[in-house]
Amino acid sequence: MSLHGLAFVVSPSINFSNALAIQYLGLLNSKNRGSKSNHILAIEFDTILNIEFEDIDDNHVGIDINDLHSIKSHSAGYYDDRNSSFQNMSLISGDAMQAWVDYNGEDKKISVTMAPIKMAKPKRPLILISYDLSTVLKEPSYIGFSASTGLVDSRHYILGWSFGMNKPAPMINVNKLPKLPRQGPNPQPKLLAITLPIASATFVILFCGVFITIVRRRLRYVELKEDWEIEFGPHRFSYKDLFHATHGFDNKNLLGAGGFGKVYKGVLPSSKLEVAVKRVSHESRQGMKEFVAEVVSIGRIRHRNIVQLLGYCRRKGELLLVYDYMPNGSLDAYLYNNELKPTLSWDQRFRIIKGIASGLFYLHDKWEKVVIHRDIKASNVLLDTEMNGRLGDFGLARLYDHGTDLQTTHVVGTMGYLAPELVCTGKASPLTDVFAFGAFLLEVTCGQRPVNHSSQDSPGVLVDWVLEHWQKGLLTNTVDARLQGDYNIDEACFVLKLGLLCSHPFTNMRPNMQQVMQYLDGDVPLPELTQMDMSFSIISMMQDEGFNPYTLSSYPPPGTSVGTISNISGGR
Structure with a gap:
């Protein structure tokens, strides 16, 4: 390494x-x-x-x-x-x-x-x-x-x-010149060779006296480890190190919880590196080898707008994923918890949007494999010390070789971000990520969740709400009111239109992430949207296919991932 x-x-x-x-x-x-x-x-x-x-x-x-x-x-x-x-x-x-x-x-x-x-x-x-x-x-x-x-x-x-x-x-x-540092154990001196047998015998006697105590202590750190994991080397963390890093997964170190588990802050004992440890349950061994192989593969991704996945650990009925720690937490806390977090300025929001687009473009087109994230949302965007957005949580991601056919899998993701063709066919693709990115654009600009029926004042389905205002020529009325008008109107309207385009129910109308980057960088102008282009809303499209998003969005709550970890491993 x-x-x-x-x-x-x-x-x-x-x-x-x-x-x-x-x-x-x-x-x-x-x-x-x-x-x-x-x-x-x-x-x-x-x-x-x-x-x-x-x-x-x-x-x-x-x-x-x-x-x-x-x-x-x-x-x-x-x-x-x-x-x-x-x-x-x-x-x-x-x-x-x-x-x-x-x-x-x-x-x-x-x-x-x-x-x-x-x-x-x-x-x-x-x-x-x-x-x-x-x-x-x-x-x-x-x-x-x-x-x-x-x-x-x-x-x-x-x-x-x-x-x-x-x-x-x-x-x-x-x-x-100095000699190379020695690798491996030092040669034993003659005195050690004489005293070692005596010390060994003494140790055996002492060991017998404390055997039961040691066994009991070690049971606390028992891991699930199989022969095929040897090849993954340093990407495998010991449960003992993660247990001590998080002070026994103490709730005082709890960073957040979602549909697939809880996330804890930790400090690794040896390196003193700050990490985030996510604990998820897995009910089936089917596909676990392939899943861990993909986790390790994703750990080799290096990009400034992607949270580094450092490795994993398996223990009994749970899987632990270890990430770089992002000190400013997740983006959704700044969008929805105004009592605890300051309101993000428009410049900060636009920089975060461009950063996540860059990271997603790298995953789809620039890395050695095609990585489909499958759970793009504000709660999975983390903020580093400079408030740059980094895409994290690759627990649902899938990898493909460039140019290969996509396979049908279990539907996993988060309500409000699921593309209609994913729900209907079960095939995740880069364009299903683009759909979720479109919902993310609207979410960041409007300060509203993609699906929210908590009150009469809520927009309900965000993409339909923004579409309705655009058709009425009132697009700026959807921009987050907490900005108090302090934003670049042209940029905000551009992002909202791009969000509608990415959220189009028909895949052939959506841009890919390379085109999205060209739009955001100003290299290519955004296509003019027409009433005909946007005449089909996401809700009507999904209902025509026999899927009622209103029913499913009420359970689990909006923003919660759907699916199970066995779905992930079993579908690989």
């Missing part, structure tokens, strides 16, 4: 307290990346392909100027002096390596060279680029190293470093 790697850094400051870990390598954050005021030169040795920074692959060296988006990069390796052929090197191999960084101020050229530890410096550099660093670096500057951090242990060995400014980088004397 590997995290994002490490970097050689030249910086005017040694204060990186505002920097983020993981893909930001402890150097920058989402706000200051790309700023000329950073005055940072970094040579990254990156081991994960990050779409956000347009990485070329998951094993490359890059030259970074004030940003994690490399101005030039190359797959890790070196050019053989004998025949000029390129020899690939694996940054996560655990092998020791050496690297040289040169800058010639007169020619304004930066070069990066690397090689195995016992090889002389190759004549041809791995990367060579012209760049005037006098416009970047400040005096004085510090030279050092930075690396990503996280839950997974990671080792990268570049033991020999050499940096030359306006002169060739000095040669590296490999004989003076």
